[in-house]
Amino acid sequence: MKLAYYPGCTLHGTAREYDASTKAVSKTAGIELTEIEDWNCCGALEAIFDKELSMGLSARNNMLAQKTGLDLVIPCSICSHNLSRADKAMKTDEVFRGKIEKALGNKYKNNGFKIKHLLDVMVNDVGIDSLSQKFKKSLKGIKAVPYYGCLLVRPSEVSKFDNPENPQSLDNLIKATGAECLPFTQKTKCCGGNLLMSKQDYAFILTKKLFDEAKAAGANCMVVACPMCHMLLDGQQSMVEKAHNTVINMPVLYFTQLIGLAMGLGDKELELDKNMVSPKQLLESIGKETKEEKKVEKPETKAGAEPEKEVAK
Amino acid sequence: MIKTSELDPNFKYEIANEPGGENIKRCFNCTGCTVGCPVTEIDKGYNPRKILRKALLGMRNEVLTDESLWLCASCYLCYERCPQDVKITEVMGAIRAIAQREAKAGKIKLANPKPLFDNLFIDSVKSNGKWYEAGVSGMFMLKTKGIGGVIGYAPMGMELFRKGKLSILPHKIKGTDQIKRIFEEVEK
Structure with a gap:
């Protein structure tokens, strides 16, 4: 499978481990990524309310991607939302399209060009069954909560690949790695990312609520698919601890790092040393199941190949 | 208290003319936006339904200078659930754009950073x-x-x-x- 790749600003900065693990995992999954040339910022959450500017900036990236003749994959939920929203407007709003085509001196192609989030590509295009065949190591010992956040599945008129109220794709992917996927009532609740500059204390309250719930569920790790969520949950976790005078100490992995581990890829390739909250203890817990648990496993089962049905414990 | 003499009946049209604000007049105030709002959950003073209602009534100055205008987390939950497809998150953006222009022209002051x-x-x-x-x-x-x-x-x-x-x-x-x-x- 060949796809055009838009990393977005954060994947070349604070979310570099998401970029590295995306590339490593895609390669193993048989996806050839071509980074689009001279891409620009999509406007992020800062221009999301300046609708025409956000869509104009995003449309330029779409036009660059169209030059490759390939569909476009995006790992960031915010970029993915912005570029998809722009694509829709460029295909349906003639006045807006006229403005942007005039600014860029180029025509927007109204063909089958598709923009997809990386999670959608992994779960629905590559498919969990084929991905599982690449898994070499069971991640038993990891007890994860799946965190989707906001823009990955909302609004459903832009993001159509999963249920906006109770999405399942990340759940299914976690289960396929052999890790335990715990029920998480906060899976689509906001992490507070866009409140960081307007009201930091509110942002931290929302973040802490997610961790409280994750801990109550018995999780030792959170799995995400967005660099903004990761920036708050991992990058600012120490600030949240300080503000609430508490200890959280919960590693937050990108889903690409998680499946990379199952594929047997190295810590270096997945840049696990770049996460702000060290996942060292978590990595040590993998494969340390008790003897009793081992007996339960069917002897013919390939490690990690079977998405186990989890019963609430 | 609402003073009818101070209401601006054109405010809703002004918002509807901004990109993203087009659907504001569809709102029938069902409160669906507010009951699920993650910000309302931690601050009862933040009430998206009230912002929309005030905007529709024409309480222009009160809406534009209200600090809570800047507390929307753009999580799109209300946008997803709204039965009238008001596109509330984007309506908030349209109102913010007007507030920013008024602030640039020196007519109002914005306290939020x-x-x-x-x-x-x-x-x-x-x-x-x-x-x-x-x-x-x-x-x-x-x-x-x-x-x-x-x-x-x-x-x-x-x-x-x-x-x-x-x-x-x-x-x-x-x-x-x-x-x-x-x-x-x-x-x-």
Whole structure:
């Protein structure tokens, strides 16, 4: 499978481990990524309310991607939302399209060009069954909560690949790695990312609520698919601890790092040393199941190949 | 208390003329936006239904100067659930755009620091094509919290730099002239 790749600003900065693990995992999954040339910022959450500017900036990236003749994959939920929203407007709003085509001196192609989030590509295009065949190591010992956040599945008129109220794709992917996927009532609740500059204390309250719930569920790790969520949950976790005078100490992995581990890829390739909250203890817990648990496993089962049905414990 | 003599009946049309604000008049005040709002959950004073109702009634000045206008987390939950497809998140954006213009013209004052950050961010995209994280964050800290704020954030900045996550200088794309033309076209 060949796809055009838009990393977005954060994947070349604070979310570099998401970029590295995306590339490593895609390669193993048989996806050839071509980074689009001279891409620009999509406007992020800062221009999301300046609708025409956000869509104009995003449309330029779409036009660059169209030059490759390939569909476009995006790992960031915010970029993915912005570029998809722009694509829709460029295909349906003639006045807006006229403005942007005039600014860029180029025509927007109204063909089958598709923009997809990386999670959608992994779960629905590559498919969990084929991905599982690449898994070499069971991640038993990891007890994860799946965190989707906001823009990955909302609004459903832009993001159509999963249920906006109770999405399942990340759940299914976690289960396929052999890790335990715990029920998480906060899976689509906001992490507070866009409140960081307007009201930091509110942002931290929302973040802490997610961790409280994750801990109550018995999780030792959170799995995400967005660099903004990761920036708050991992990058600012120490600030949240300080503000609430508490200890959280919960590693937050990108889903690409998680499946990379199952594929047997190295810590270096997945840049696990770049996460702000060290996942060292978590990595040590993998494969340390008790003897009793081992007996339960069917002897013919390939490690990690079977998405186990989890019963609430 | 509402003073009918101070209401601006054109305010709803003004919002509907902004990109994103088109559907405001569809709102029938069912409160669906507010019951699921994650910000309302932690601050009962934040009430998106009230903002919409006031806007529809024409309480222009009260809506534009209300600090809570800047508390929407843009999580799109209300947008998803609204039975009238008001597109509330984007309506909030349309109202913010009007508030920013009024503030630029010196007619109102905005107390929340969010528009300052957004503008610094957007300016850095305008000149580089990409977000200049170190520059924007540093300037925002300096302007809102003074040099003490910058120093307070220094350890985190150093840690990010040490991990190769923060670049000291901005990255400029080749097509900055195209970016400038996009700004010109959408600002017309």
